[in-house]
Amino acid sequence: MNPNRIVLAAGGTGGHIYPALSLAKILIDRGHEILILTDLRGINFDIESPLWEVRYVQAANPSRPGFFSKCNAVAKLFLGFLSARKALKTFNPDVVIGFGGYPSLAPIMAAFFEKIPVVLHEQNAVLGRANRLLARKAKAIAKSFDKTIGVGFYKRKLATTGNPVREEIIRVRSTPVPVIKLTEPICILVLGGSLGARILSDVVPHAISLLPKQLKQRIKVNQQCRLEDIERVRCSYDENNLSAEIKTFFDNVPSLLQNSHIVISRSGASTIAELAIAGRPSILIPYRFAMDNHQYENAMALSLAGAAWCIEESTLTPEILAKRLELILEDNQIHAEAAGAAHSFGIPDAAERLADLVEKLSSENPRSIFSSQDAISENDETALFQRKAVSP
16 A cells, blocks of 8 residues: 555543554554644653654643633634644645544544544543544544444444554463462552552552452552552551552553453553553443543443443442452352453454555545545445454
8 A cells, every 4th residue: 555644643541642642653553644642641651652743733622621721622622723734735645544532622623624634533431522523524433432422423434443442461461370279379459540549548458458368368459540649548458457559550461361260450442452452351430520421431331241340439338349350360260261251341452443545535535535424434444454363
């Protein structure tokens, strides 16, 4: 295929940036030129690379309360639109891919203005607000879940690609899930999202202390938590003679995931994708203030597949969590079936599927061929993704 120029527009948080970077690497390997547009928060995610160009656009959240906050957001989005349009004119892309988040609004609106075809990628089980505003004019919408709330009006535009993850996570998929044995440690990984989660610091140590003695003494915990919670969480584990490593950030999550019997976590899109691709069972505690309750919908998708257990914050107590852990960790069949369901749920070639979709649109030169109502049919999607499954 002839090389194309492709722009990736993503909000500057891990949930948006990491899928974009995974796709960028695949597209670079296929010989394409890449420009990434994001806001300044993207600097925190090692986004700079000699392999592609990065430009930063101004952005602000228009959903923040207050008249002046909204005016400031509109002004910054307009400035972002101007700088994004200038970047697009200079780079002259064949297609633009939007990964959601309010910083993607300006680049995608600029692409519409310049009549550049747009693909939207939705990481969550609910169509995000930015993507919702942009969906009508997009040529295709790539979704990560088979069932995604809010895409009903765009059925002919849909393609299920999955959510791209890091190569290190994909490698975990080929490793066997640790088997629970009576004489060996049981590893529990606790993740609270990019900033940690106070409720997990409050509940998890207490819950593990309530486990039966013969089970509790074999538990080994790796827990991420907020800086202000580290000392009290460590003390809680020490008081109960429990083995635990407590950090604000783990830079070896793929390794920890590989060795974990079960994960207790929030249910952001990237977390769900990584758990499923790695094939690890989980107990999910959705963040109750997540926009449009998308973390709950993400968690329920994995739960209904038999790969996880969802406990809402409003019902989470140490006693409930302890009972759930005991049920899973003392029954190898339950544990193994959940691991298998997670493995089946995962889409390890998500980046390749998304790259195929992008190449399909750009090779057909949709700038001149497609009208705003054109879309990908179900037959197109089937043909596009009839590829050999990645080996487990």
